[in-house]
Amino acid sequence: MPGKTPNSNGRKPVENGLQKNSKDGEKSAAKGKPAAKKGAKEGEDMTVVVPPSKSTKQSSQPPPADAEGDVAMEDSEKTEQELEVKVDPVTQTISDIKSNFALLDRAVALFDARFSLRALRSISSLRKRLNPDILAQVIAESYPPTSPSASVAKQLLSAIGRENVPLGRQSSGSEMEVDSEPKAQAKNGSKKDKDANKELIPEVDIFLAILVQVYMFDTKQFQQGANFSKYLSERIHSLNRRTLDSLSAKVYFYFSLFCEQLTPQAPSPQSPVVTLRPTLLAALRTAILRKDIDTQASVIVLLLRSYLLTSHISQADLLVSHTTFPENAANNQVARFLYYLGRIRAIQLRYTEAHEHLTAATRKAPASQCALGFSQTATKLLLVVELLMGDIPERATFRVTNMEQALHPYFLLVQAVRVGNLEDFETTLAEHADTFRRDSTYSLILRLRQNVIKTGIRMMSLSYSRISLRDICIRLHLGSEETAEYIVAKAIRDGVIEATLDRERGFMKSKEVGDVYATREPGEAFHDRIRACLALHDESVKAMRFPMNQHRLELKNAQEAREREREMAKEIQEGDLDEDDLGGDFDGM
Amino acid sequence: MAAERTLQQIITQLKSNPSLPYAEASSLLSKAKLSLLQLNALTPTANAPSSLLLLARSVYEYGALASIRARNPDAFTRYLSQLQPFYELPSSQLKPDAEMRNKVTGLYLLLLLTQGRYAEFHSELESLGTREGADGPDRIESDRFLGYPVKLERWLMEGSYDRVWKAMKKGEVPSEEYGVFSEILTSQIRSEIASSSERAYPSLPLSSTKSLLFLDSEGAVVEFARQRGWTVRDGTIYFPTAAEAGEEEEKDLSQMVIENTLGYARELETIV
Numbered sequence: 001m002p003g004k005t006p007n008s009n010g011r012k013p014v015e016n017g018l019q020k021n022s023k024d025g026e027k028s029a030a031k032g033k034p035a036a037k038k039g040a041k042e043g044e045d046m047t048v049v050v051p052p053s054k055s056t057k058q059s060s061q062p063p064p065a066d067a068e069g070d071v072a073m074e075d076s077e078k079t080e081q082e083l084e085v086k087v088d089p090v091t092q093t094i095s096d097i098k099s100n101f102a103l104l105d106r107a108v109a110l111f112d113a114r115f116s117l118r119a120l121r122s123i124s125s126l127r128k129r130l131n132p133d134i135l136a137q138v139i140a141e142s143y144p145p146t147s148p149s150a151s152v153a154k155q156l157l158s159a160i161g162r163e164n165v166p167l168g169r170q171s172s173g174s175e176m177e178v179d180s181e182p183k184a185q186a187k188n189g190s191k192k193d194k195d196a197n198k199e200l201i202p203e204v205d206i207f208l209a210i211l212v213q214v215y216m217f218d219t220k221q222f223q224q225g226a227n228f229s230k231y232l233s234e235r236i237h238s239l240n241r242r243t244l245d246s247l248s249a250k251v252y253f254y255f256s257l258f259c260e261q262l263t264p265q266a267p268s269p270q271s272p273v274v275t276l277r278p279t280l281l282a283a284l285r286t287a288i289l290r291k292d293i294d295t296q297a298s299v300i301v302l303l304l305r306s307y308l309l310t311s312h313i314s315q316a317d318l319l320v321s322h323t324t325f326p327e328n329a330a331n332n333q334v335a336r337f338l339y340y341l342g343r344i345r346a347i348q349l350r351y352t353e354a355h356e357h358l359t360a361a362t363r364k365a366p367a368s369q370c371a372l373g374f375s376q377t378a379t380k381l382l383l384v385v386e387l388l389m390g391d392i393p394e395r396a397t398f399r400v401t402n403m404e405q406a407l408h409p410y411f412l413l414v415q416a417v418r419v420g421n422l423e424d425f426e427t428t429l430a431e432h433a434d435t436f437r438r439d440s441t442y443s444l445i446l447r448l449r450q451n452v453i454k455t456g457i458r459m460m461s462l463s464y465s466r467i468s469l470r471d472i473c474i475r476l477h478l479g480s481e482e483t484a485e486y487i488v489a490k491a492i493r494d495g496v497i498e499a500t501l502d503r504e505r506g507f508m509k510s511k512e513v514g515d516v517y518a519t520r521e522p523g524e525a526f527h528d529r530i531r532a533c534l535a536l537h538d539e540s541v542k543a544m545r546f547p548m549n550q551h552r553l554e555l556k557n558a559q560e561a562r563e564r565e566r567e568m569a570k571e572i573q574e575g576d577l578d579e580d581d582l583g584g585d586f587d588g589m
Numbered sequence: 590m591a592a593e594r595t596l597q598q599i600i601t602q603l604k605s606n607p608s609l610p611y612a613e614a615s616s617l618l619s620k621a622k623l624s625l626l627q628l629n630a631l632t633p634t635a636n637a638p639s640s641l642l643l644l645a646r647s648v649y650e651y652g653a654l655a656s657i658r659a660r661n662p663d664a665f666t667r668y669l670s671q672l673q674p675f676y677e678l679p680s681s682q683l684k685p686d687a688e689m690r691n692k693v694t695g696l697y698l699l700l701l702l703t704q705g706r707y708a709e710f711h712s713e714l715e716s717l718g719t720r721e722g723a724d725g726p727d728r729i730e731s732d733r734f735l736g737y738p739v740k741l742e743r744w745l746m747e748g749s750y751d752r753v754w755k756a757m758k759k760g761e762v763p764s765e766e767y768g769v770f771s772e773i774l775t776s777q778i779r780s781e782i783a784s785s786s787e788r789a790y791p792s793l794p795l796s797s798t799k800s801l802l803f804l805d806s807e808g809a810v811v812e813f814a815r816q817r818g819w820t821v822r823d824g825t826i827y828f829p830t831a832a833e834a835g836e837e838e839e840k841d842l843s844q845m846v847i848e849n850t851l852g853y854a855r856e857l858e859t860i861v
Contacts, residue, residue, distance in 0.1 A: 313712035348708035483749045490748030493785035501789045
């Protein structure tokens, strides 16, 4: 362990302490979850939820054990009382936030982005519990008034409207609800002087700032949020630390989210989204130069989103062709990127590519409930693209419980296309025009008209060996027989049907349908599937992760084993060891 | 101020006689652009007065129309990209002129359509939907200028060539500039029809081919058939059959199967 923390001696004790903490914190958090569920059932949440919060408290405060013991006793005595219910979520939240600091510390010390990602993941659970008081308290407690980063803390505080909260530990008592006071004060006294010489890493600043962003977004303070994000992005830009990458990606994400919400909203060319683009492009350039994969991926996705919001398709296309999306970006970003790419390609009539990207997007979309909106939107677009390609989506897609309702208009659409009924198609289009427009699939669906006609012709060519153009015209509600003739001729050329036209007598004669298995089609389908399987195998091999320096550990183990062997051999030579003592292990060696 | 007055004069001149020969129009336009340059209004700036912006925009718009009349698509595209920043301005700074804008955009759509740049056509169309003041595709279709290329595209895609043909007749075309494209479109649909007929009919009598291809006389049909390499016998056109290519494909197929199988074997080896 000590070999891996390349820090100066002065900081080591703190660091080690923190590392231990975080482990404790994780454990308790893991324990806390199932326990909390159980507690909720029994109707006495707090008895069960409190211990984890205390254990994290305990571990983050190394000092006096006896004081700690007192508090624990107090807590357990009070658990039955209603009073506790008010306070505990606050302390719990605070300690949860703080446990993330440890993760960030570890991320910096070990230079492993996984820890910061873990910290970021906790945001979604913290999100609902945030309020300015909690944030102010955390900030005040984390920053000693004398430290050089105090100005940063001031900024954070003013952003949430708590400028008057003094920095340092003492404030916490007064800010908090009454009954936690003894607890807070007991610890404050001893902790304070240790804090003074401990410098806060910038990662913690930014993490707190992200929490502030989240809080502002949830409380709809969009303008303030945008201003704050602007300041924040400038600060990140000046910091240039690789361990900040995943955090800065998040900062830009919220920045652009704020801008989207400001008036005038998106389609208007005066929207703040448009003015944000230079900032994002600059961030992208810097991220590429610094090989900052997280920010790169996230900013590309944000730019694409912004371009598509204002329908600047050609710009979006240019962006895609001039940048390479980082290969090992986070899965969620990849899914988003693929969705936007699929959208661009669909608009450009490159349906095959669009289909490929959208299928990948829907598969990569997280399966959990929180990303349901994304998978619904992506599925909708995928369905339309499939229809445009002349395929009929599977019925099962519409039966998935959490999709059924959202996809209903599309289901009707598919039905109309499948039967080739132009009338049904028009009515569905008119009825659900608003839905389609909201999903921004309307213009794509308008293009489906020709597919409906084609399917209609195909159905007729399959059912009749000979049909007059007049009948086709009537059934498909086409304007005239001439129109029908041209359309059928085009369908024959495009390979939709196998038939010939007779102009003098005015009918369409279908050719005999050949045996599919005599063609190369089954072979091609088979080939496609095998290729997909092989690609999957390759990707999973690539996705395997090997911990850093693991091979050195193995070398060390091997060395030790060799030494043991030598010792044993020596002992045998000396005759100290009997045959029985050796056991099976030795044989193995 | 003098420059502004010359601009005003040029614009009234361009407006009053739209049938000005291109050489004259372009000399006027370059004069106008020079004065714009003097006024520093070639591209919109934040503090430019709206009257000046209006002048600059009209210069470009007339330039675009003139270059279409002169059948100069490159010049037209240039004017259009110069117009773009003016169209993006907020209505408080420059009062939008929807009719002129739609006219120019419609022409651009038509140009893309005749050049077969469908991807760009649809990208442009998509951005129309979100344009300020337009409430989606319904408005686009009912617009005289924008609806025309949109409908043409749909008919072309469907294969209703007779409707395209009808739409290109006099009186149907929304404005004189749109007529410029009719010629290109006619030859385009003619070759489309020809290629579908090759596949769809075993043979066609000359007389009905005339109406099918929208040609004027049977002589023209014979001429057209010669160009496409069709054989004409006893007043009937016979199309060359596409069966010759079969043999080669067969060979391809077996080669492909071998290639695939070798590929699988290689992959399997790397896995095991």
